[in-house]
Amino acid sequence: MAVLGREQLPLVSVIIASYNHGAYVEQSILSVLQQTYPNVELLVVDDGSTDHSVGRIQQLQQAHGFDFRTQSNQGLSRTLNEAISRARGSLIVPFGSDxxxxxxxxxxxxxYMRDKPQVGICAGNIEEINELGVLLAPARPLPARRLTFDDIFMHRQPGAPAPTLMFRREALERVGGFDPAIRLEDLLIQLKITRIGFCIDVLEKVLAQYRVHPTNTYKNYRFMLENVLRTYAHFSxxxxxxxxCRRFRHSMFLKAAGTDKALAWQLLHEMPLHEWDGKTWRGLLRLLLRR
Known part of the structure; x- marks a missing residue:
């Protein structure tokens, strides 16, 4: 088998949008710079951080020469769209700064994506680390899988972890990029891309470490509820x-019952009794018994 030279390999544009991740951003950037794949373009954008992120990134930029820009806070989707417009790669990898x-x-x-034009997004599995970078537990073994629109929308298979997404530029361009009106960008873009006929292939191998810390988006249940339902509304x-939508509300009720009682009571009042399921009853028990 002939080995392709660097000039023959697809250029991969990795985009790191950083916001107040000064404690983590250096490790994130170094993990890109240390990739074994030789043809990588790294673009880093600080989206109005108020911590020490900018100084840390500047030190790395001076040593390694990647593209680094700062801006007032624009939000992740706008930042990604602007960076993609500057990126030169045929494959695009947005990557979390934590x-x-x-x-x-x-x-x-x-x-994997070579000679598979139907694959709009390639992903892989993840393992979780804590704030200090210590592995929390072995990665949950999940098989390789192909995801269609219905697989994602109806939760028929485990999804594609956001820290591992690699996009074909053509797929992103055909759906108009990320939607700044929806702040939970990864779910909507996956649904849009699969809705127009592309598939998402998730590799069995662990490709990234997802950092669990107090400000992870998924821990903000009100944010998740609002943005996931707004995402689903695009496909009403x-x-x-x-x-x-009903199943998602019940799932969020069960989660909120333990930590956000005000949101849990709000959701419970919005659920007709005839729609209650096992998660509703478990959430109600949790809501009543926990102080």
Missing amino acids: DIMLPERLALQVD DHPAYPHV
Whole structure:
């Protein structure tokens, strides 16, 4: 088998949008710079951080020469769209400024996507680390899987972890990029891309480390509730739309019952009794018994 030279390999544009991740951003950037894949363009944008992020990034930029820009806070979707417009790669990788790529990640994904034009997004599995970078538990073994629109919208298979997404530029451009009106950008873009006929292939291999810390987005239940439901509303013509929204509300009620009682009571009052399921009863018990 002939080995491709660097000039023949697809250029991968990695975009790190940093916001107040001064404690983590250095590790995130270094994990990109240490990839075994040789043809990588790194663009880092600080989106109005108020901590010491900028200074840390500047030191790395001076040593390694990647593209670094600062701006007033614009939000993640606008920041990604602007960076993508400047990026030169045919493959686009948005990457969290608190997460870590494993060294072979980009090489594995580029090799997999070669000659698979139907794959709009390639992903992989993750393992979780804590604030100090210590592994929390072994990665949950999940098989390789192909995701269609219905798989994602109706939760028929485990999804594609956001820290591992690699986009084909053509797929992003065909759906108009990220939507600044929706602050939970990864779910909507996956649904849009699969809705127009692309698939998402998730590799079995662990490709990234997802950092668990107090400000993870998924821990903000009100934010998740609002933005996921707004995302689903884009596909209200789907026959399963009412069921998908109902199931998500019940799931969020169960989660909120333990930590956000005000939100839990709000959700409970919005759920007709005839729609209650096992999660509703478990959440109600949790809501009544926990102080």
